[in-house]
Amino acid sequence: MPLTIRNLHSWNVTPKEAVELQNRLRPQLRTEKPPNAIRIVAGADISYDKNSQTCYATVVVMDISTMEVLEERACARQCGFPYVPGLLTFREGPALLKAFEALDATPQAVIFDGQGIAHPRRMGIAAHMGLFLDIPTVGCAKTRLYGSGAEPPDRVGGRVPLVKDEEVLGAVLRTRKHVRPMYVSPGHRMDVEGAVALVLASGKGFRLPEPTRQAHLLSNRIRRESSDIAEKSGA
Secondary structure (H helix, E strand, O other), rough: OOOOOOOOOOOOOHHHHHHHHHHHHHHHOOOOOOOOOOOOOEEEEEEEOOOOOOOEEEEEEEEEEEEEEEEEEEEEEOOOOOOOOOHHHHHHHHHHHHHHHHOOOOOOOOEOOOOOOOOOOOOOHHHHHHHHHOOEEEEOOOOOOOOOOOEEEOOOOOEEEEOOOOOEEEEEOOOOOOOOOHHHHHHOOOOHHHHHHHHHHHHOOOOOOOHHHHHHHHHHHHHHHHHHHHHHOOO
16 A cells, blocks of 8 residues: 655744754654564665755665565655754655655655664654654664764674663664664664664665665665756756
């Protein structure tokens, strides 16, 4: 079945209103153990045109038991919100939701290139988008935004807790030996153990989980192709 997206709020807000929205939405997040047999996983990512305000949002759906790509969807859109740390969803969310709307079927879970609850207001992009999508979501970020954790063991699956004020927000997770770890935290309808397990199950020997890696490759390809077309047309 196609994905049903909830209409939670308008995106036409100021940064101050965005912070208020995050605080208002936070109580709706559910921390829970995800289903055991998650196979159909979407990865979501965005790339930006450095010469304009255009962003390219992509969603790639995979069967992680075979690593087969099942669907690819993309949306190019003008960013209507400034870059403000901690408010990334208000810049990228509208384009991502358009890409999700185009899916033919609903994935069982989504991994986002960004934070989940490892966020000052527990409302990173994976948590915020999870409320719109109402399916299990995970944040798998390349850099730390909030919380602290030691260096994990240098082996695939090596992990240490990502903690703030004694609250475990996620994990600092090694997804590949001899490379920097990822910062994994649950979004919505997910817990820390489930988030870590899903990221590891979605790996294919690279630092990034394969669904988000494929989404990253797709967004960059579409951005480059669009730039080439613009140059050839003299735009």
